[in-house]
């Protein structure tokens with residue numbers, strides 16, 4: 380018993396210390412997945428709710444703490460206990476009204492949070508007017524397949540894990556899943572929306588400010604769920620249009636055609652590169668890989684070192700990932716990465 384009390388005091392102190400460190404640390408502002416900043420009207424609503432519910436909870440906890448302390452110290456009508464003294468066991472009159480007041484007040488506080496939450500959720504689900512185009516996102520274990528739709532079929536293209544959007548306009552997202560339930564969450568821009576097999580959900584994102592926003596799968600979807608990240612890059616409409624135009628092009632053929640052949644042979648059954656024989660769909664489209672900031676679904680920076688490590692042994696980085704180690708010779712590895720570097 381005593382042991383238990385001691386360890387729970389330790390846990391309480393540790394949690395308090397951790398919480399203080401988390402909130403006091405200056406790194407918090409540029410933490411990759413900071414859900415306490417907002418860059419859109421929809422995320423504003425979620426952020427206000429987050430702080431509001433936090434505030435209500437703190438007030439309720441403080442009130443309970445004060446009342447409990449007072450009730451412990453006041454002990455009306457009780458003599459100071461002496462050693463060996465026996466206390467009467469049984470209900471004492473009065474005091475019941477405190478229960479009703481307490482239940483009433485916390486019931487009202489809970490009801491207010493429920494109404495507020497439902498209102499925010501309804502606002503998030505509300506279609507936005509005037510979305511100029513739609514992005515289709517399909518969740519896979521453990522990466523994001525991204526397809527830009529357009530009325531003009533020649534402007535449709537596929538990419539992965541990094542989504543560009545223009546600032547100042549809403550963009551419609553169609554969310555689907557290729558396997559299990561995932562959840563699309565970019566906290567700076569909106570709330571979470573599930574990607575459910577056999578169903579298409581909708582979401583509207585509108586970024587107020589240009590910037591790079593981190594997202595994350597928010598529904599446990601298997602062993603690498605925690606490493607299923609994504610990035611949303613919001614940029615000026617002009618820069619966005621340039622990016623889209625560039626994505627439509629096939630990458631320039633590499634100087635060394637045999638490198639492309641090695642890639643087709645070893646990787647092309649799972650990965651596609653526009654304008655080449657490589658047209659696999661089991662893995663992310665690599666057409667303009669070098670334009671992406673990260674690889675392996677937001678996990679690693681897209682540097683030569685990380686790419687070589689990933690291609691050589693994806694299982695060491697994301698154990699269980701659906702990319703098997705290709706077992707390349709060091710020469711093949713260098714040749715294939717040399718080819719990837721031409722995918723600009």
Ligand SMILES: [Cu+2]
Nearest residue numbers: 561596600607
């Ligand atoms: Cu997932």
